[in-house]
Amino acid sequence: MSGTEQDVLAGVGSRLRTLRKGRGATLADLAQETGLTSSTLSRLENGRLRPTLEQLLPLARAHGVPLDDLVEAPPTGDPRIHLRPVRRHGLVFVPLTRRAGGVQAFKVIYPPADRASTTSLQTHEGYEWFYVLNGRVRFVLGDRELELGAGEAAEFDTREPHWIGSAGDEPAETLAMFGIQGERAHLTATHPHH
Structure with missing residues (x-):
């Protein structure tokens, strides 16, 4: 050996x-x-x-x-997550979760909008939630088109035709959570009774 x-x-x-x-x-x-x-x-x-x-x-x-x-795990006692960005279809995905299966979290960086490119809607199994960190995002879902800015979020069933990209001349960054089996990411707030 x-x-x-x-x-x-x-x-x-x-x-x-x-x-x-x-x-x-x-x-x-x-x-x-x-x-x-x-x-x-x-x-x-x-x-x-x-x-x-x-x-x-x-x-x-x-x-x-x-x-x-x-x-090849990091040394015991090292609390840092060693992120390995993945480039796919012109986008950069930074995985934020390390477990296999279940809901996966990513930081996604979309390049500046290319007005000449066509918007090709896609469908696949799953459920997605995303939050815009920086820039502006153009989000097409079925026959609806939305523009989201920093601090805005959306969630949708990925079996519905969709497309996400930058809406401006600057890259757009999102925090995205995706469940391959259609798990939904729910944030629960507790409201005190008055």
């Missing part, structure tokens, strides 16, 4: 133990969730067994974390 590979796998056992204990799960619980034996799980956690991809994939799923977090 190369030195680099050894480094990448070095902390896997302690991370697996920390994740399991953080969830309050026993080795028997995890064995049931992953199909691995309690003995194998114990040997992985104490570093006596070198993990394989076939073992790490069900463990990442069971713990609800990306595979990267098992093999």
Whole structure:
């Protein structure tokens, strides 16, 4: 095994133990969730067994974390989230959540409006909520068109045809939450009774 590979796998056992204990799960619980034996799980956690991809994939799923977090997690005690921007269709997505599945949060940066480009409406499974941080956003939903400024928010079912982009000559930035199964992001305010 190369030195680099050894480094990448070095902390896997302690991370697996920390994740399991953080969830309050026993080795028997995890064995049931992953199909691995309690003995194998114990040997992985104490570093006596070198993990394989076939073992790490069900463990990442069971713990609800990306595979990267098992093999290349930041050092223990480092509270920072290491964000990796993704560029897609001219937009920049900065993931703000690290768990796999459930509602995902992103900062989305839309480039300045290009008047020549056509507005192509899209539909897909899910539910989205977004809040405009900076700039102005042009939001097309079905046959409605809205312009939102900083501090304004919208939520919608993504099965309805939609398009979001910058409405001005400056980039627009939003905070977006997206639920692939259609989970809705609800903010609940408690109103005191008078």
